[in-house]
Amino acid sequence: MKRIAGMLLVVLAVAGVLWADSALSITGAGATFPYPMYSKWFDEYHKKNANLEINYQSIGSGGGIKQVTEGTVDFGATDGPMNDDQLKAYQDKHGFGILHFPTVLGADVPAYNIPGVTAELNFTQDAIAGIFLGKITKWNDPAISGPNKGVNLPANDIVVVHRSEGSGTTYIWTDYLSKVSEEWKTKVGKGASVNWPVGLGAKGNESVAGTIKNTPNSFGYVELIYAIQNNVPYGRVKNSSGAFVKANLASVTAAAAGAAKNMPDDFRVSITDAPGKTAYPISSFTWLLVPAKFSDATKRDAIKGFVKWMLADGQNYTEALSYAKLPKEVVAKELKALNNVQ
Amino acid sequence: MATTTTTVPSAGPVAASRSFLSRLREGDEIARMITFLFAASVVLVTVLLVFELWQGSVLSRHKFGFNFFRTSVWDPIFEQFGALPFIYGTLVTATVSLLIAVPLGIGAAIFLAELAPERVSDTLEFFIDLLAAVPSVIYGVLGVFIVVPLMRQYIQPALRHSFGFLPLFQGPDYGVGFLTAGIVLAIMVIPYIISVSREVLLSVPRDQREAALSLGATRWESTWKVVVPFARAGIFGSVFLALARALGETMAVTMVIGNTPVISASLFSPGYSIAAVIANEFTEATGDLHTQSLIELGLVLFILTFILNGVARLLIVATSKRGSGMGNV
Amino acid sequence: MLTMTGVCALVAVSVLFLILGYLAVHGGASINWNFFTKLPVPVGETGGGLANAILGSAKMLLLASIFGVPIGFFGAIYLAEFSGGTTAFVVRYAADLLNGVPSIVIGIFAYSLVVHPFKQYSTLAGAFALGLMMIPITLRSTEEFLRAVPNPLREAAMALGASRWKTIASVIVPAAYRGILTAVLLAFARVAGETAPLLFTALGNQFWSPGWTHPTASLPVMIYTYALAPYDDWHRQAWAAGLVLLGLILVINIVARAILSRGIAVPRS
Numbered sequence: 001m002k003r004i005a006g007m008l009l010v011v012l013a014v015a016g017v018l019w020a021d022s023a024l025s026i027t028g029a030g031a032t033f034p035y036p037m038y039s040k041w042f043d044e045y046h047k048k049n050a051n052l053e054i055n056y057q058s059i060g061s062g063g064g065i066k067q068v069t070e071g072t073v074d075f076g077a078t079d080g081p082m083n084d085d086q087l088k089a090y091q092d093k094h095g096f097g098i099l100h101f102p103t104v105l106g107a108d109v110p111a112y113n114i115p116g117v118t119a120e121l122n123f124t125q126d127a128i129a130g131i132f133l134g135k136i137t138k139w140n141d142p143a144i145s146g147p148n149k150g151v152n153l154p155a156n157d158i159v160v161v162h163r164s165e166g167s168g169t170t171y172i173w174t175d176y177l178s179k180v181s182e183e184w185k186t187k188v189g190k191g192a193s194v195n196w197p198v199g200l201g202a203k204g205n206e207s208v209a210g211t212i213k214n215t216p217n218s219f220g221y222v223e224l225i226y227a228i229q230n231n232v233p234y235g236r237v238k239n240s241s242g243a244f245v246k247a248n249l250a251s252v253t254a255a256a257a258g259a260a261k262n263m264p265d266d267f268r269v270s271i272t273d274a275p276g277k278t279a280y281p282i283s284s285f286t287w288l289l290v291p292a293k294f295s296d297a298t299k300r301d302a303i304k305g306f307v308k309w310m311l312a313d314g315q316n317y318t319e320a321l322s323y324a325k326l327p328k329e330v331v332a333k334e335l336k337a338l339n340n341v342q
Numbered sequence: 343m344a345t346t347t348t349t350v351p352s353a354g355p356v357a358a359s360r361s362f363l364s365r366l367r368e369g370d371e372i373a374r375m376i377t378f379l380f381a382a383s384v385v386l387v388t389v390l391l392v393f394e395l396w397q398g399s400v401l402s403r404h405k406f407g408f409n410f411f412r413t414s415v416w417d418p419i420f421e422q423f424g425a426l427p428f429i430y431g432t433l434v435t436a437t438v439s440l441l442i443a444v445p446l447g448i449g450a451a452i453f454l455a456e457l458a459p460e461r462v463s464d465t466l467e468f469f470i471d472l473l474a475a476v477p478s479v480i481y482g483v484l485g486v487f488i489v490v491p492l493m494r495q496y497i498q499p500a501l502r503h504s505f506g507f508l509p510l511f512q513g514p515d516y517g518v519g520f521l522t523a524g525i526v527l528a529i530m531v532i533p534y535i536i537s538v539s540r541e542v543l544l545s546v547p548r549d550q551r552e553a554a555l556s557l558g559a560t561r562w563e564s565t566w567k568v569v570v571p572f573a574r575a576g577i578f579g580s581v582f583l584a585l586a587r588a589l590g591e592t593m594a595v596t597m598v599i600g601n602t603p604v605i606s607a608s609l610f611s612p613g614y615s616i617a618a619v620i621a622n623e624f625t626e627a628t629g630d631l632h633t634q635s636l637i638e639l640g641l642v643l644f645i646l647t648f649i650l651n652g653v654a655r656l657l658i659v660a661t662s663k664r665g666s667g668m669g670n671v
Numbered sequence: 672m673l674t675m676t677g678v679c680a681l682v683a684v685s686v687l688f689l690i691l692g693y694l695a696v697h698g699g700a701s702i703n704w705n706f707f708t709k710l711p712v713p714v715g716e717t718g719g720g721l722a723n724a725i726l727g728s729a730k731m732l733l734l735a736s737i738f739g740v741p742i743g744f745f746g747a748i749y750l751a752e753f754s755g756g757t758t759a760f761v762v763r764y765a766a767d768l769l770n771g772v773p774s775i776v777i778g779i780f781a782y783s784l785v786v787h788p789f790k791q792y793s794t795l796a797g798a799f800a801l802g803l804m805m806i807p808i809t810l811r812s813t814e815e816f817l818r819a820v821p822n823p824l825r826e827a828a829m830a831l832g833a834s835r836w837k838t839i840a841s842v843i844v845p846a847a848y849r850g851i852l853t854a855v856l857l858a859f860a861r862v863a864g865e866t867a868p869l870l871f872t873a874l875g876n877q878f879w880s881p882g883w884t885h886p887t888a889s890l891p892v893m894i895y896t897y898a899l900a901p902y903d904d905w906h907r908q909a910w911a912a913g914l915v916l917l918g919l920i921l922v923i924n925i926v927a928r929a930i931l932s933r934g935i936a937v938p939r940s
Binding site: 473476 | 673675679680694741745746752753767769772807810835837861864865867870895910920
């Protein structure tokens with residue numbers, strides 16, 4: 001009996017050791033914002049390249065930045081670009097830099113779950129800022145009901161939902177709020193992880209969408225596809241030109257129009273509150289974080305190969321998931337920048 | 343089974359027997375050394391763990407000192423880290439869980455130890471032990487899908503209706519929060535209270551009960567006034583054990599507590615616990631100060647559970663010694 | 672008053688059946704061939720399974736046992752057979768300390784020791800964290816069962832001229848083997864459901880995890896991730912996974928207790 005167990009153990013151990021890297025396995029981690037897109041991409045890319053597995057874990061943009069800086073993952077992903085301090089920290093730690101590569105355009109939408117209300121609500125900048133600052137506490141507050149004449153909003157308390165971990169989606173949302181609300185800018189600021197005045201914390205876009213779906217009277221921000229896939233109602237936001245715009249492919253693309261023409265070399269740009277009558281004000285690029293130098297040439301080539309595919313065929317998958325394609329100028333610029341990855 | 347080959351030392355030359363003995367000793371020495379290495383590695387790894395926790399929090403310990411335990415702001419942007427909301431949340435949820443679990447658990451233990459026939463007691467104890475084996479994440483899933491909606495739709499409104507004048511039961515009905523986390527924790531720690539208390543009660547010597555009964559006490563009086571006080575220390579020990587488990591719980595709590603660092607008098611408010619914030623923020627704490635503050639929280643949790651476990655063990659041992667020293671068990 | 676205590680006991684026990692019932696009702700239907708053989712599919716699509724999580728958990732548990740059980744077992748032999756008072760006290764104290772460490776803190780420790788220096792999330796790191804948790808359970812239980820072997824057995828073996836280690840290997844351990852096996856099974860069942868330490872060590876993987884040095888999916892982490900997400904298909908898989916995991920743990924517990932109860936007169940701890 002013991003002998004059999006012993007032999008079984010040995011067989012298993014040997015099998016485990018032998019069955020090692022038959023496929024090249026690359027690990028990336030970061031944003032949940034583009035996760036539906038990335039999980040589709042990496043799955044498709046694996047079908048075309050059976051020997052390559054790109055394992056992407058959505059732990060939040062903060063996690064992506066931290067882990068790629070620590071070196072525990074091969075690449076990162078974030079919707080809030082690394083700031084100068086973080087870039088410097090990376091450079092100091094590794095001796096070379098890290099590059100941002102935009103992948104798609106997406107949007108943060110104000111999602112809600114109000115019992116009895118199925119209409120699409122209009123939100124002004126002040127309404128959103130007021131709710132998240134904790135100053136507007138009831139759904140029938142004039143700031144909310146004003147632009148929504150004809151909708152019967154209940155006098156219920158608003159349950160605010162936000163992210164509990166470091167998140168690029170939060171970065172986009174707070175970046176927008178800092179631009180449209182002076183009070184938000186001084187009191188809370190923008191970042192992946194802020195000191196929220198009110199609200200419940202949930203981990204990942206997935207969990208925020210789940211919480212909103214399950215909690216009556218809730219209000220939170222999620223990436224567009226999460227609201228769509230889970231049938232969570234989301235509203236229109238007033239943009240800088242005064243129009244109430246709903247997030248969709250057209251309005252997000254319009255928001256990126258200006259940035260496309262004037263894209264900085266490092267691709268770090270904010271397109272929230274973008275000018276334009278049809279622009280959706282809480283749009284954003286999302287980036288892959290790729291180290292500028294790889295010690296392992298096969299990994300480097302694999303990642304570069306993926307980025308090239310992503311910029312070409314990959315862009316054809318985006319619209320089915322409600323992410324907008326990258327503007328042509330940005331794609332061209334990225335292909336050139338790819339040469340900087342060594 | 344292997345047979346031992348023995349060489350009975352003949353009455354012959356001493357030299358032969360000594361070399362046999364020294365061979366013996368060598369074999370034993372090697373066995374002793376090998377097993378010592380394994381045992382020592384346990385100590386080594388534990389010391390290493392404490393060291394890592396201490397070293398890993400050096401930045402935040404030096405920067406904040408004892409203010410770490412007095413500040414309630416947790417702001418990664420402005421790099422201000424205060425542990426108070428997490429300590430508060432951990433303690434409040436643990437207290438709520440004990441308030442629910444202790445009466446239920448001791449009641450059940452009394453039933454199992456004193457009143458139930460032996461077969462019933464053993465069968466029920468079997469199921470209770472299985473309950474203790476259920477993983478935390480499953481309690482969390484049950485919490486999210488059963489307890490939270492129940493709280494939000496029925497229990498919280500009912501509590502507010504009856505006791506809403508108390509600050510404990512005010513605020514919106516999120517469904518998640520301190521009370522929900524406390525309830526889920528209570529379910530998780532009841533098995534520990536029951537099984538340890540049951541054993542402690544069973545170890546109270548029979549003559550204690552018989553003496554009470556012979557003096558005219560009823561069954562209940564004998565149990566409640568004689569047996570339970572005798573086993574009091576051990577029962578306290580079980581409560582401390584349960585408390586230690588409740589403090590360290592991560593998954594179930596983070597799924598139902600609301601993950602918001604606030605200190606609020608209301609049990610309906612969402613909150614945060616030490617274990618939950620570590621689980622949520624550790625992999626992405628950018629900046630050394632943030633990471634080290636989280637590790638310092640881990641150190642605090644470790645010290646808390648260490649003290650509680652130590653006290654619990656002392657109390658339980660004290661009771662069983664008392665029981666066994668005073669007559670037949 | 673008496674009936675109240677009975678009610679308490681019944682309430683406590685009924686929770687177990689509530690849990691099993693809920694998981695069975697909601698997850699039972701999703702336990703199909705797909706679940707055990709397919710990999711997860713992209714977010715929002717249906718038809719995937721958790722085969723990689725099942726294998727990942729199995730690999731980590733196997734490695735954790737290889738790492739944790741011998742340390743606990745041989746350490747217990749040292750405590751029961753060889754050691755003096757002070758050393759024994761220190762080792763037991765350390766083991767109790769390790770046992771009481773919250774699993775999230777074990778996760779931090781494993782991250783700083785294994786993930787950070789090697790810059791790699793891996794099955795190994797997850798197994799290390801789980802193995803650490805198995806050590807104290809195995810150690811303390813094994814020691815108790817070894818100690819409970821009656822002294823006459825030892826003395827008889829020694830009287831026949833057997834050396835210390837021969838006595839242990841051929842007489843004492845076999846006499847206590849039921850209890851030791853129970854201890855190992857219970858330790859295994861305990862760590863099988865642990866989630867927190869895996870968050871920082873094994874990370875996750877939507878593909879099969881090659882070898883031992885890459886991140887891997889695991890059942891408890893998948894349950895956690897899927898349960899909190901809004902996708903109904905993920906919920907069904909989470910419940911199915913929960914049922915499988917809980918079923919496995921309960922079966923191991925029942926088997927362990929059965930082994931023990933059928934054993935020789937070694938008193939229960």
